[in-house]
Amino acid sequence: MNDSIARAIAHAANRMSETATVEETLEVIVRSAAEALPHFDHVGIGTKDGEEPMQTRAASSDLVRQLDDIQNTVGQGPCLESLQGTEVIVAPHIHHEQRWPKYVPSAVAIGLQAQLAVRLHLDASGTMGGLNLYSTSRDQIAADDITTAALFATHAAVALGKAHEVESLSHAVATRQLIGQAIGILMHQYSLDEKSAQAFLWRASSTSNVKVRDIAERILAEANRAGAST
Known part of the structure; x- marks a missing residue:
């Protein structure tokens, strides 16, 4: 060469x-x-x-x-x-x-x-x-x-x-942040502690056969819609 x-x-x-x-x-x-x-x-x-x-x-x-x-x-x-x-x-x-x-x-x-x-x-x-x-x-x-x-x-x-490693890491960080926001919303809405809110989210995922991230996105979207309507 x-x-x-x-x-x-x-x-x-x-x-x-x-x-x-x-x-x-x-x-x-x-x-x-x-x-x-x-x-x-x-x-x-x-x-x-x-x-x-x-x-x-x-x-x-x-x-x-x-x-x-x-x-x-x-x-x-x-x-x-x-x-x-x-x-x-x-x-x-x-x-x-x-x-x-x-x-x-x-x-x-x-x-x-x-x-x-x-x-x-x-x-x-x-x-x-x-x-x-x-x-x-x-x-x-x-x-x-x-x-x-x-x-x-x-x-x-x-x-x-x-590039795949970096993208996977970024996706994982974003997912953790999203789930954390959803847990915070559940804690506020239902007067739950963090452990109970997390368990609620995981049970919802298991019983509906929907990914935790997808459920967290729905919770966040519903909270945003509710906030916008008030």
Whole structure:
């Protein structure tokens, strides 16, 4: 790997580490990948939850979404394979490709010439997504591009994992604050001590099979409506 590519990846890693939310991180990953891998014309990130279709979470162009949609529709393609656990899928001269007979004709028809898909994962988190690189201007994929994409994906997975942790922590803090407000309202409305109000909230969640956070939101919303009407 030459020095310019190494500098590009280092710069990309710094940019990714400065983001706050998962969505911001995904957008920065796509933009940075486009800069670090200029031989690819279109870049996207897909994620998949269980049996649900792949979601295009960030894309450098509409063509990415079109190609991802084709793979979802026919149920095959490099992106889906990366999300199922294959580390790197290399598909140069894709018009000759035999691995995805339902995908290739439609993809070639809208301009695809080569494709590279790389799994984003951390050991503790499993597959987090797939980095999808599409070329519409050349049908070859250089060995250096494969190496660069794999290294870039490692940095991207670390940044994405950090963003998920921060977002989960922020969500947990917000949930605790919301529940605390709801307990305070119950204490005031029904002259309960904190322990009894908390037990009331947990029983309501258990008997109704509704999350505690959702019940707390309802209590807060009702209190706000009552306050607004007085």
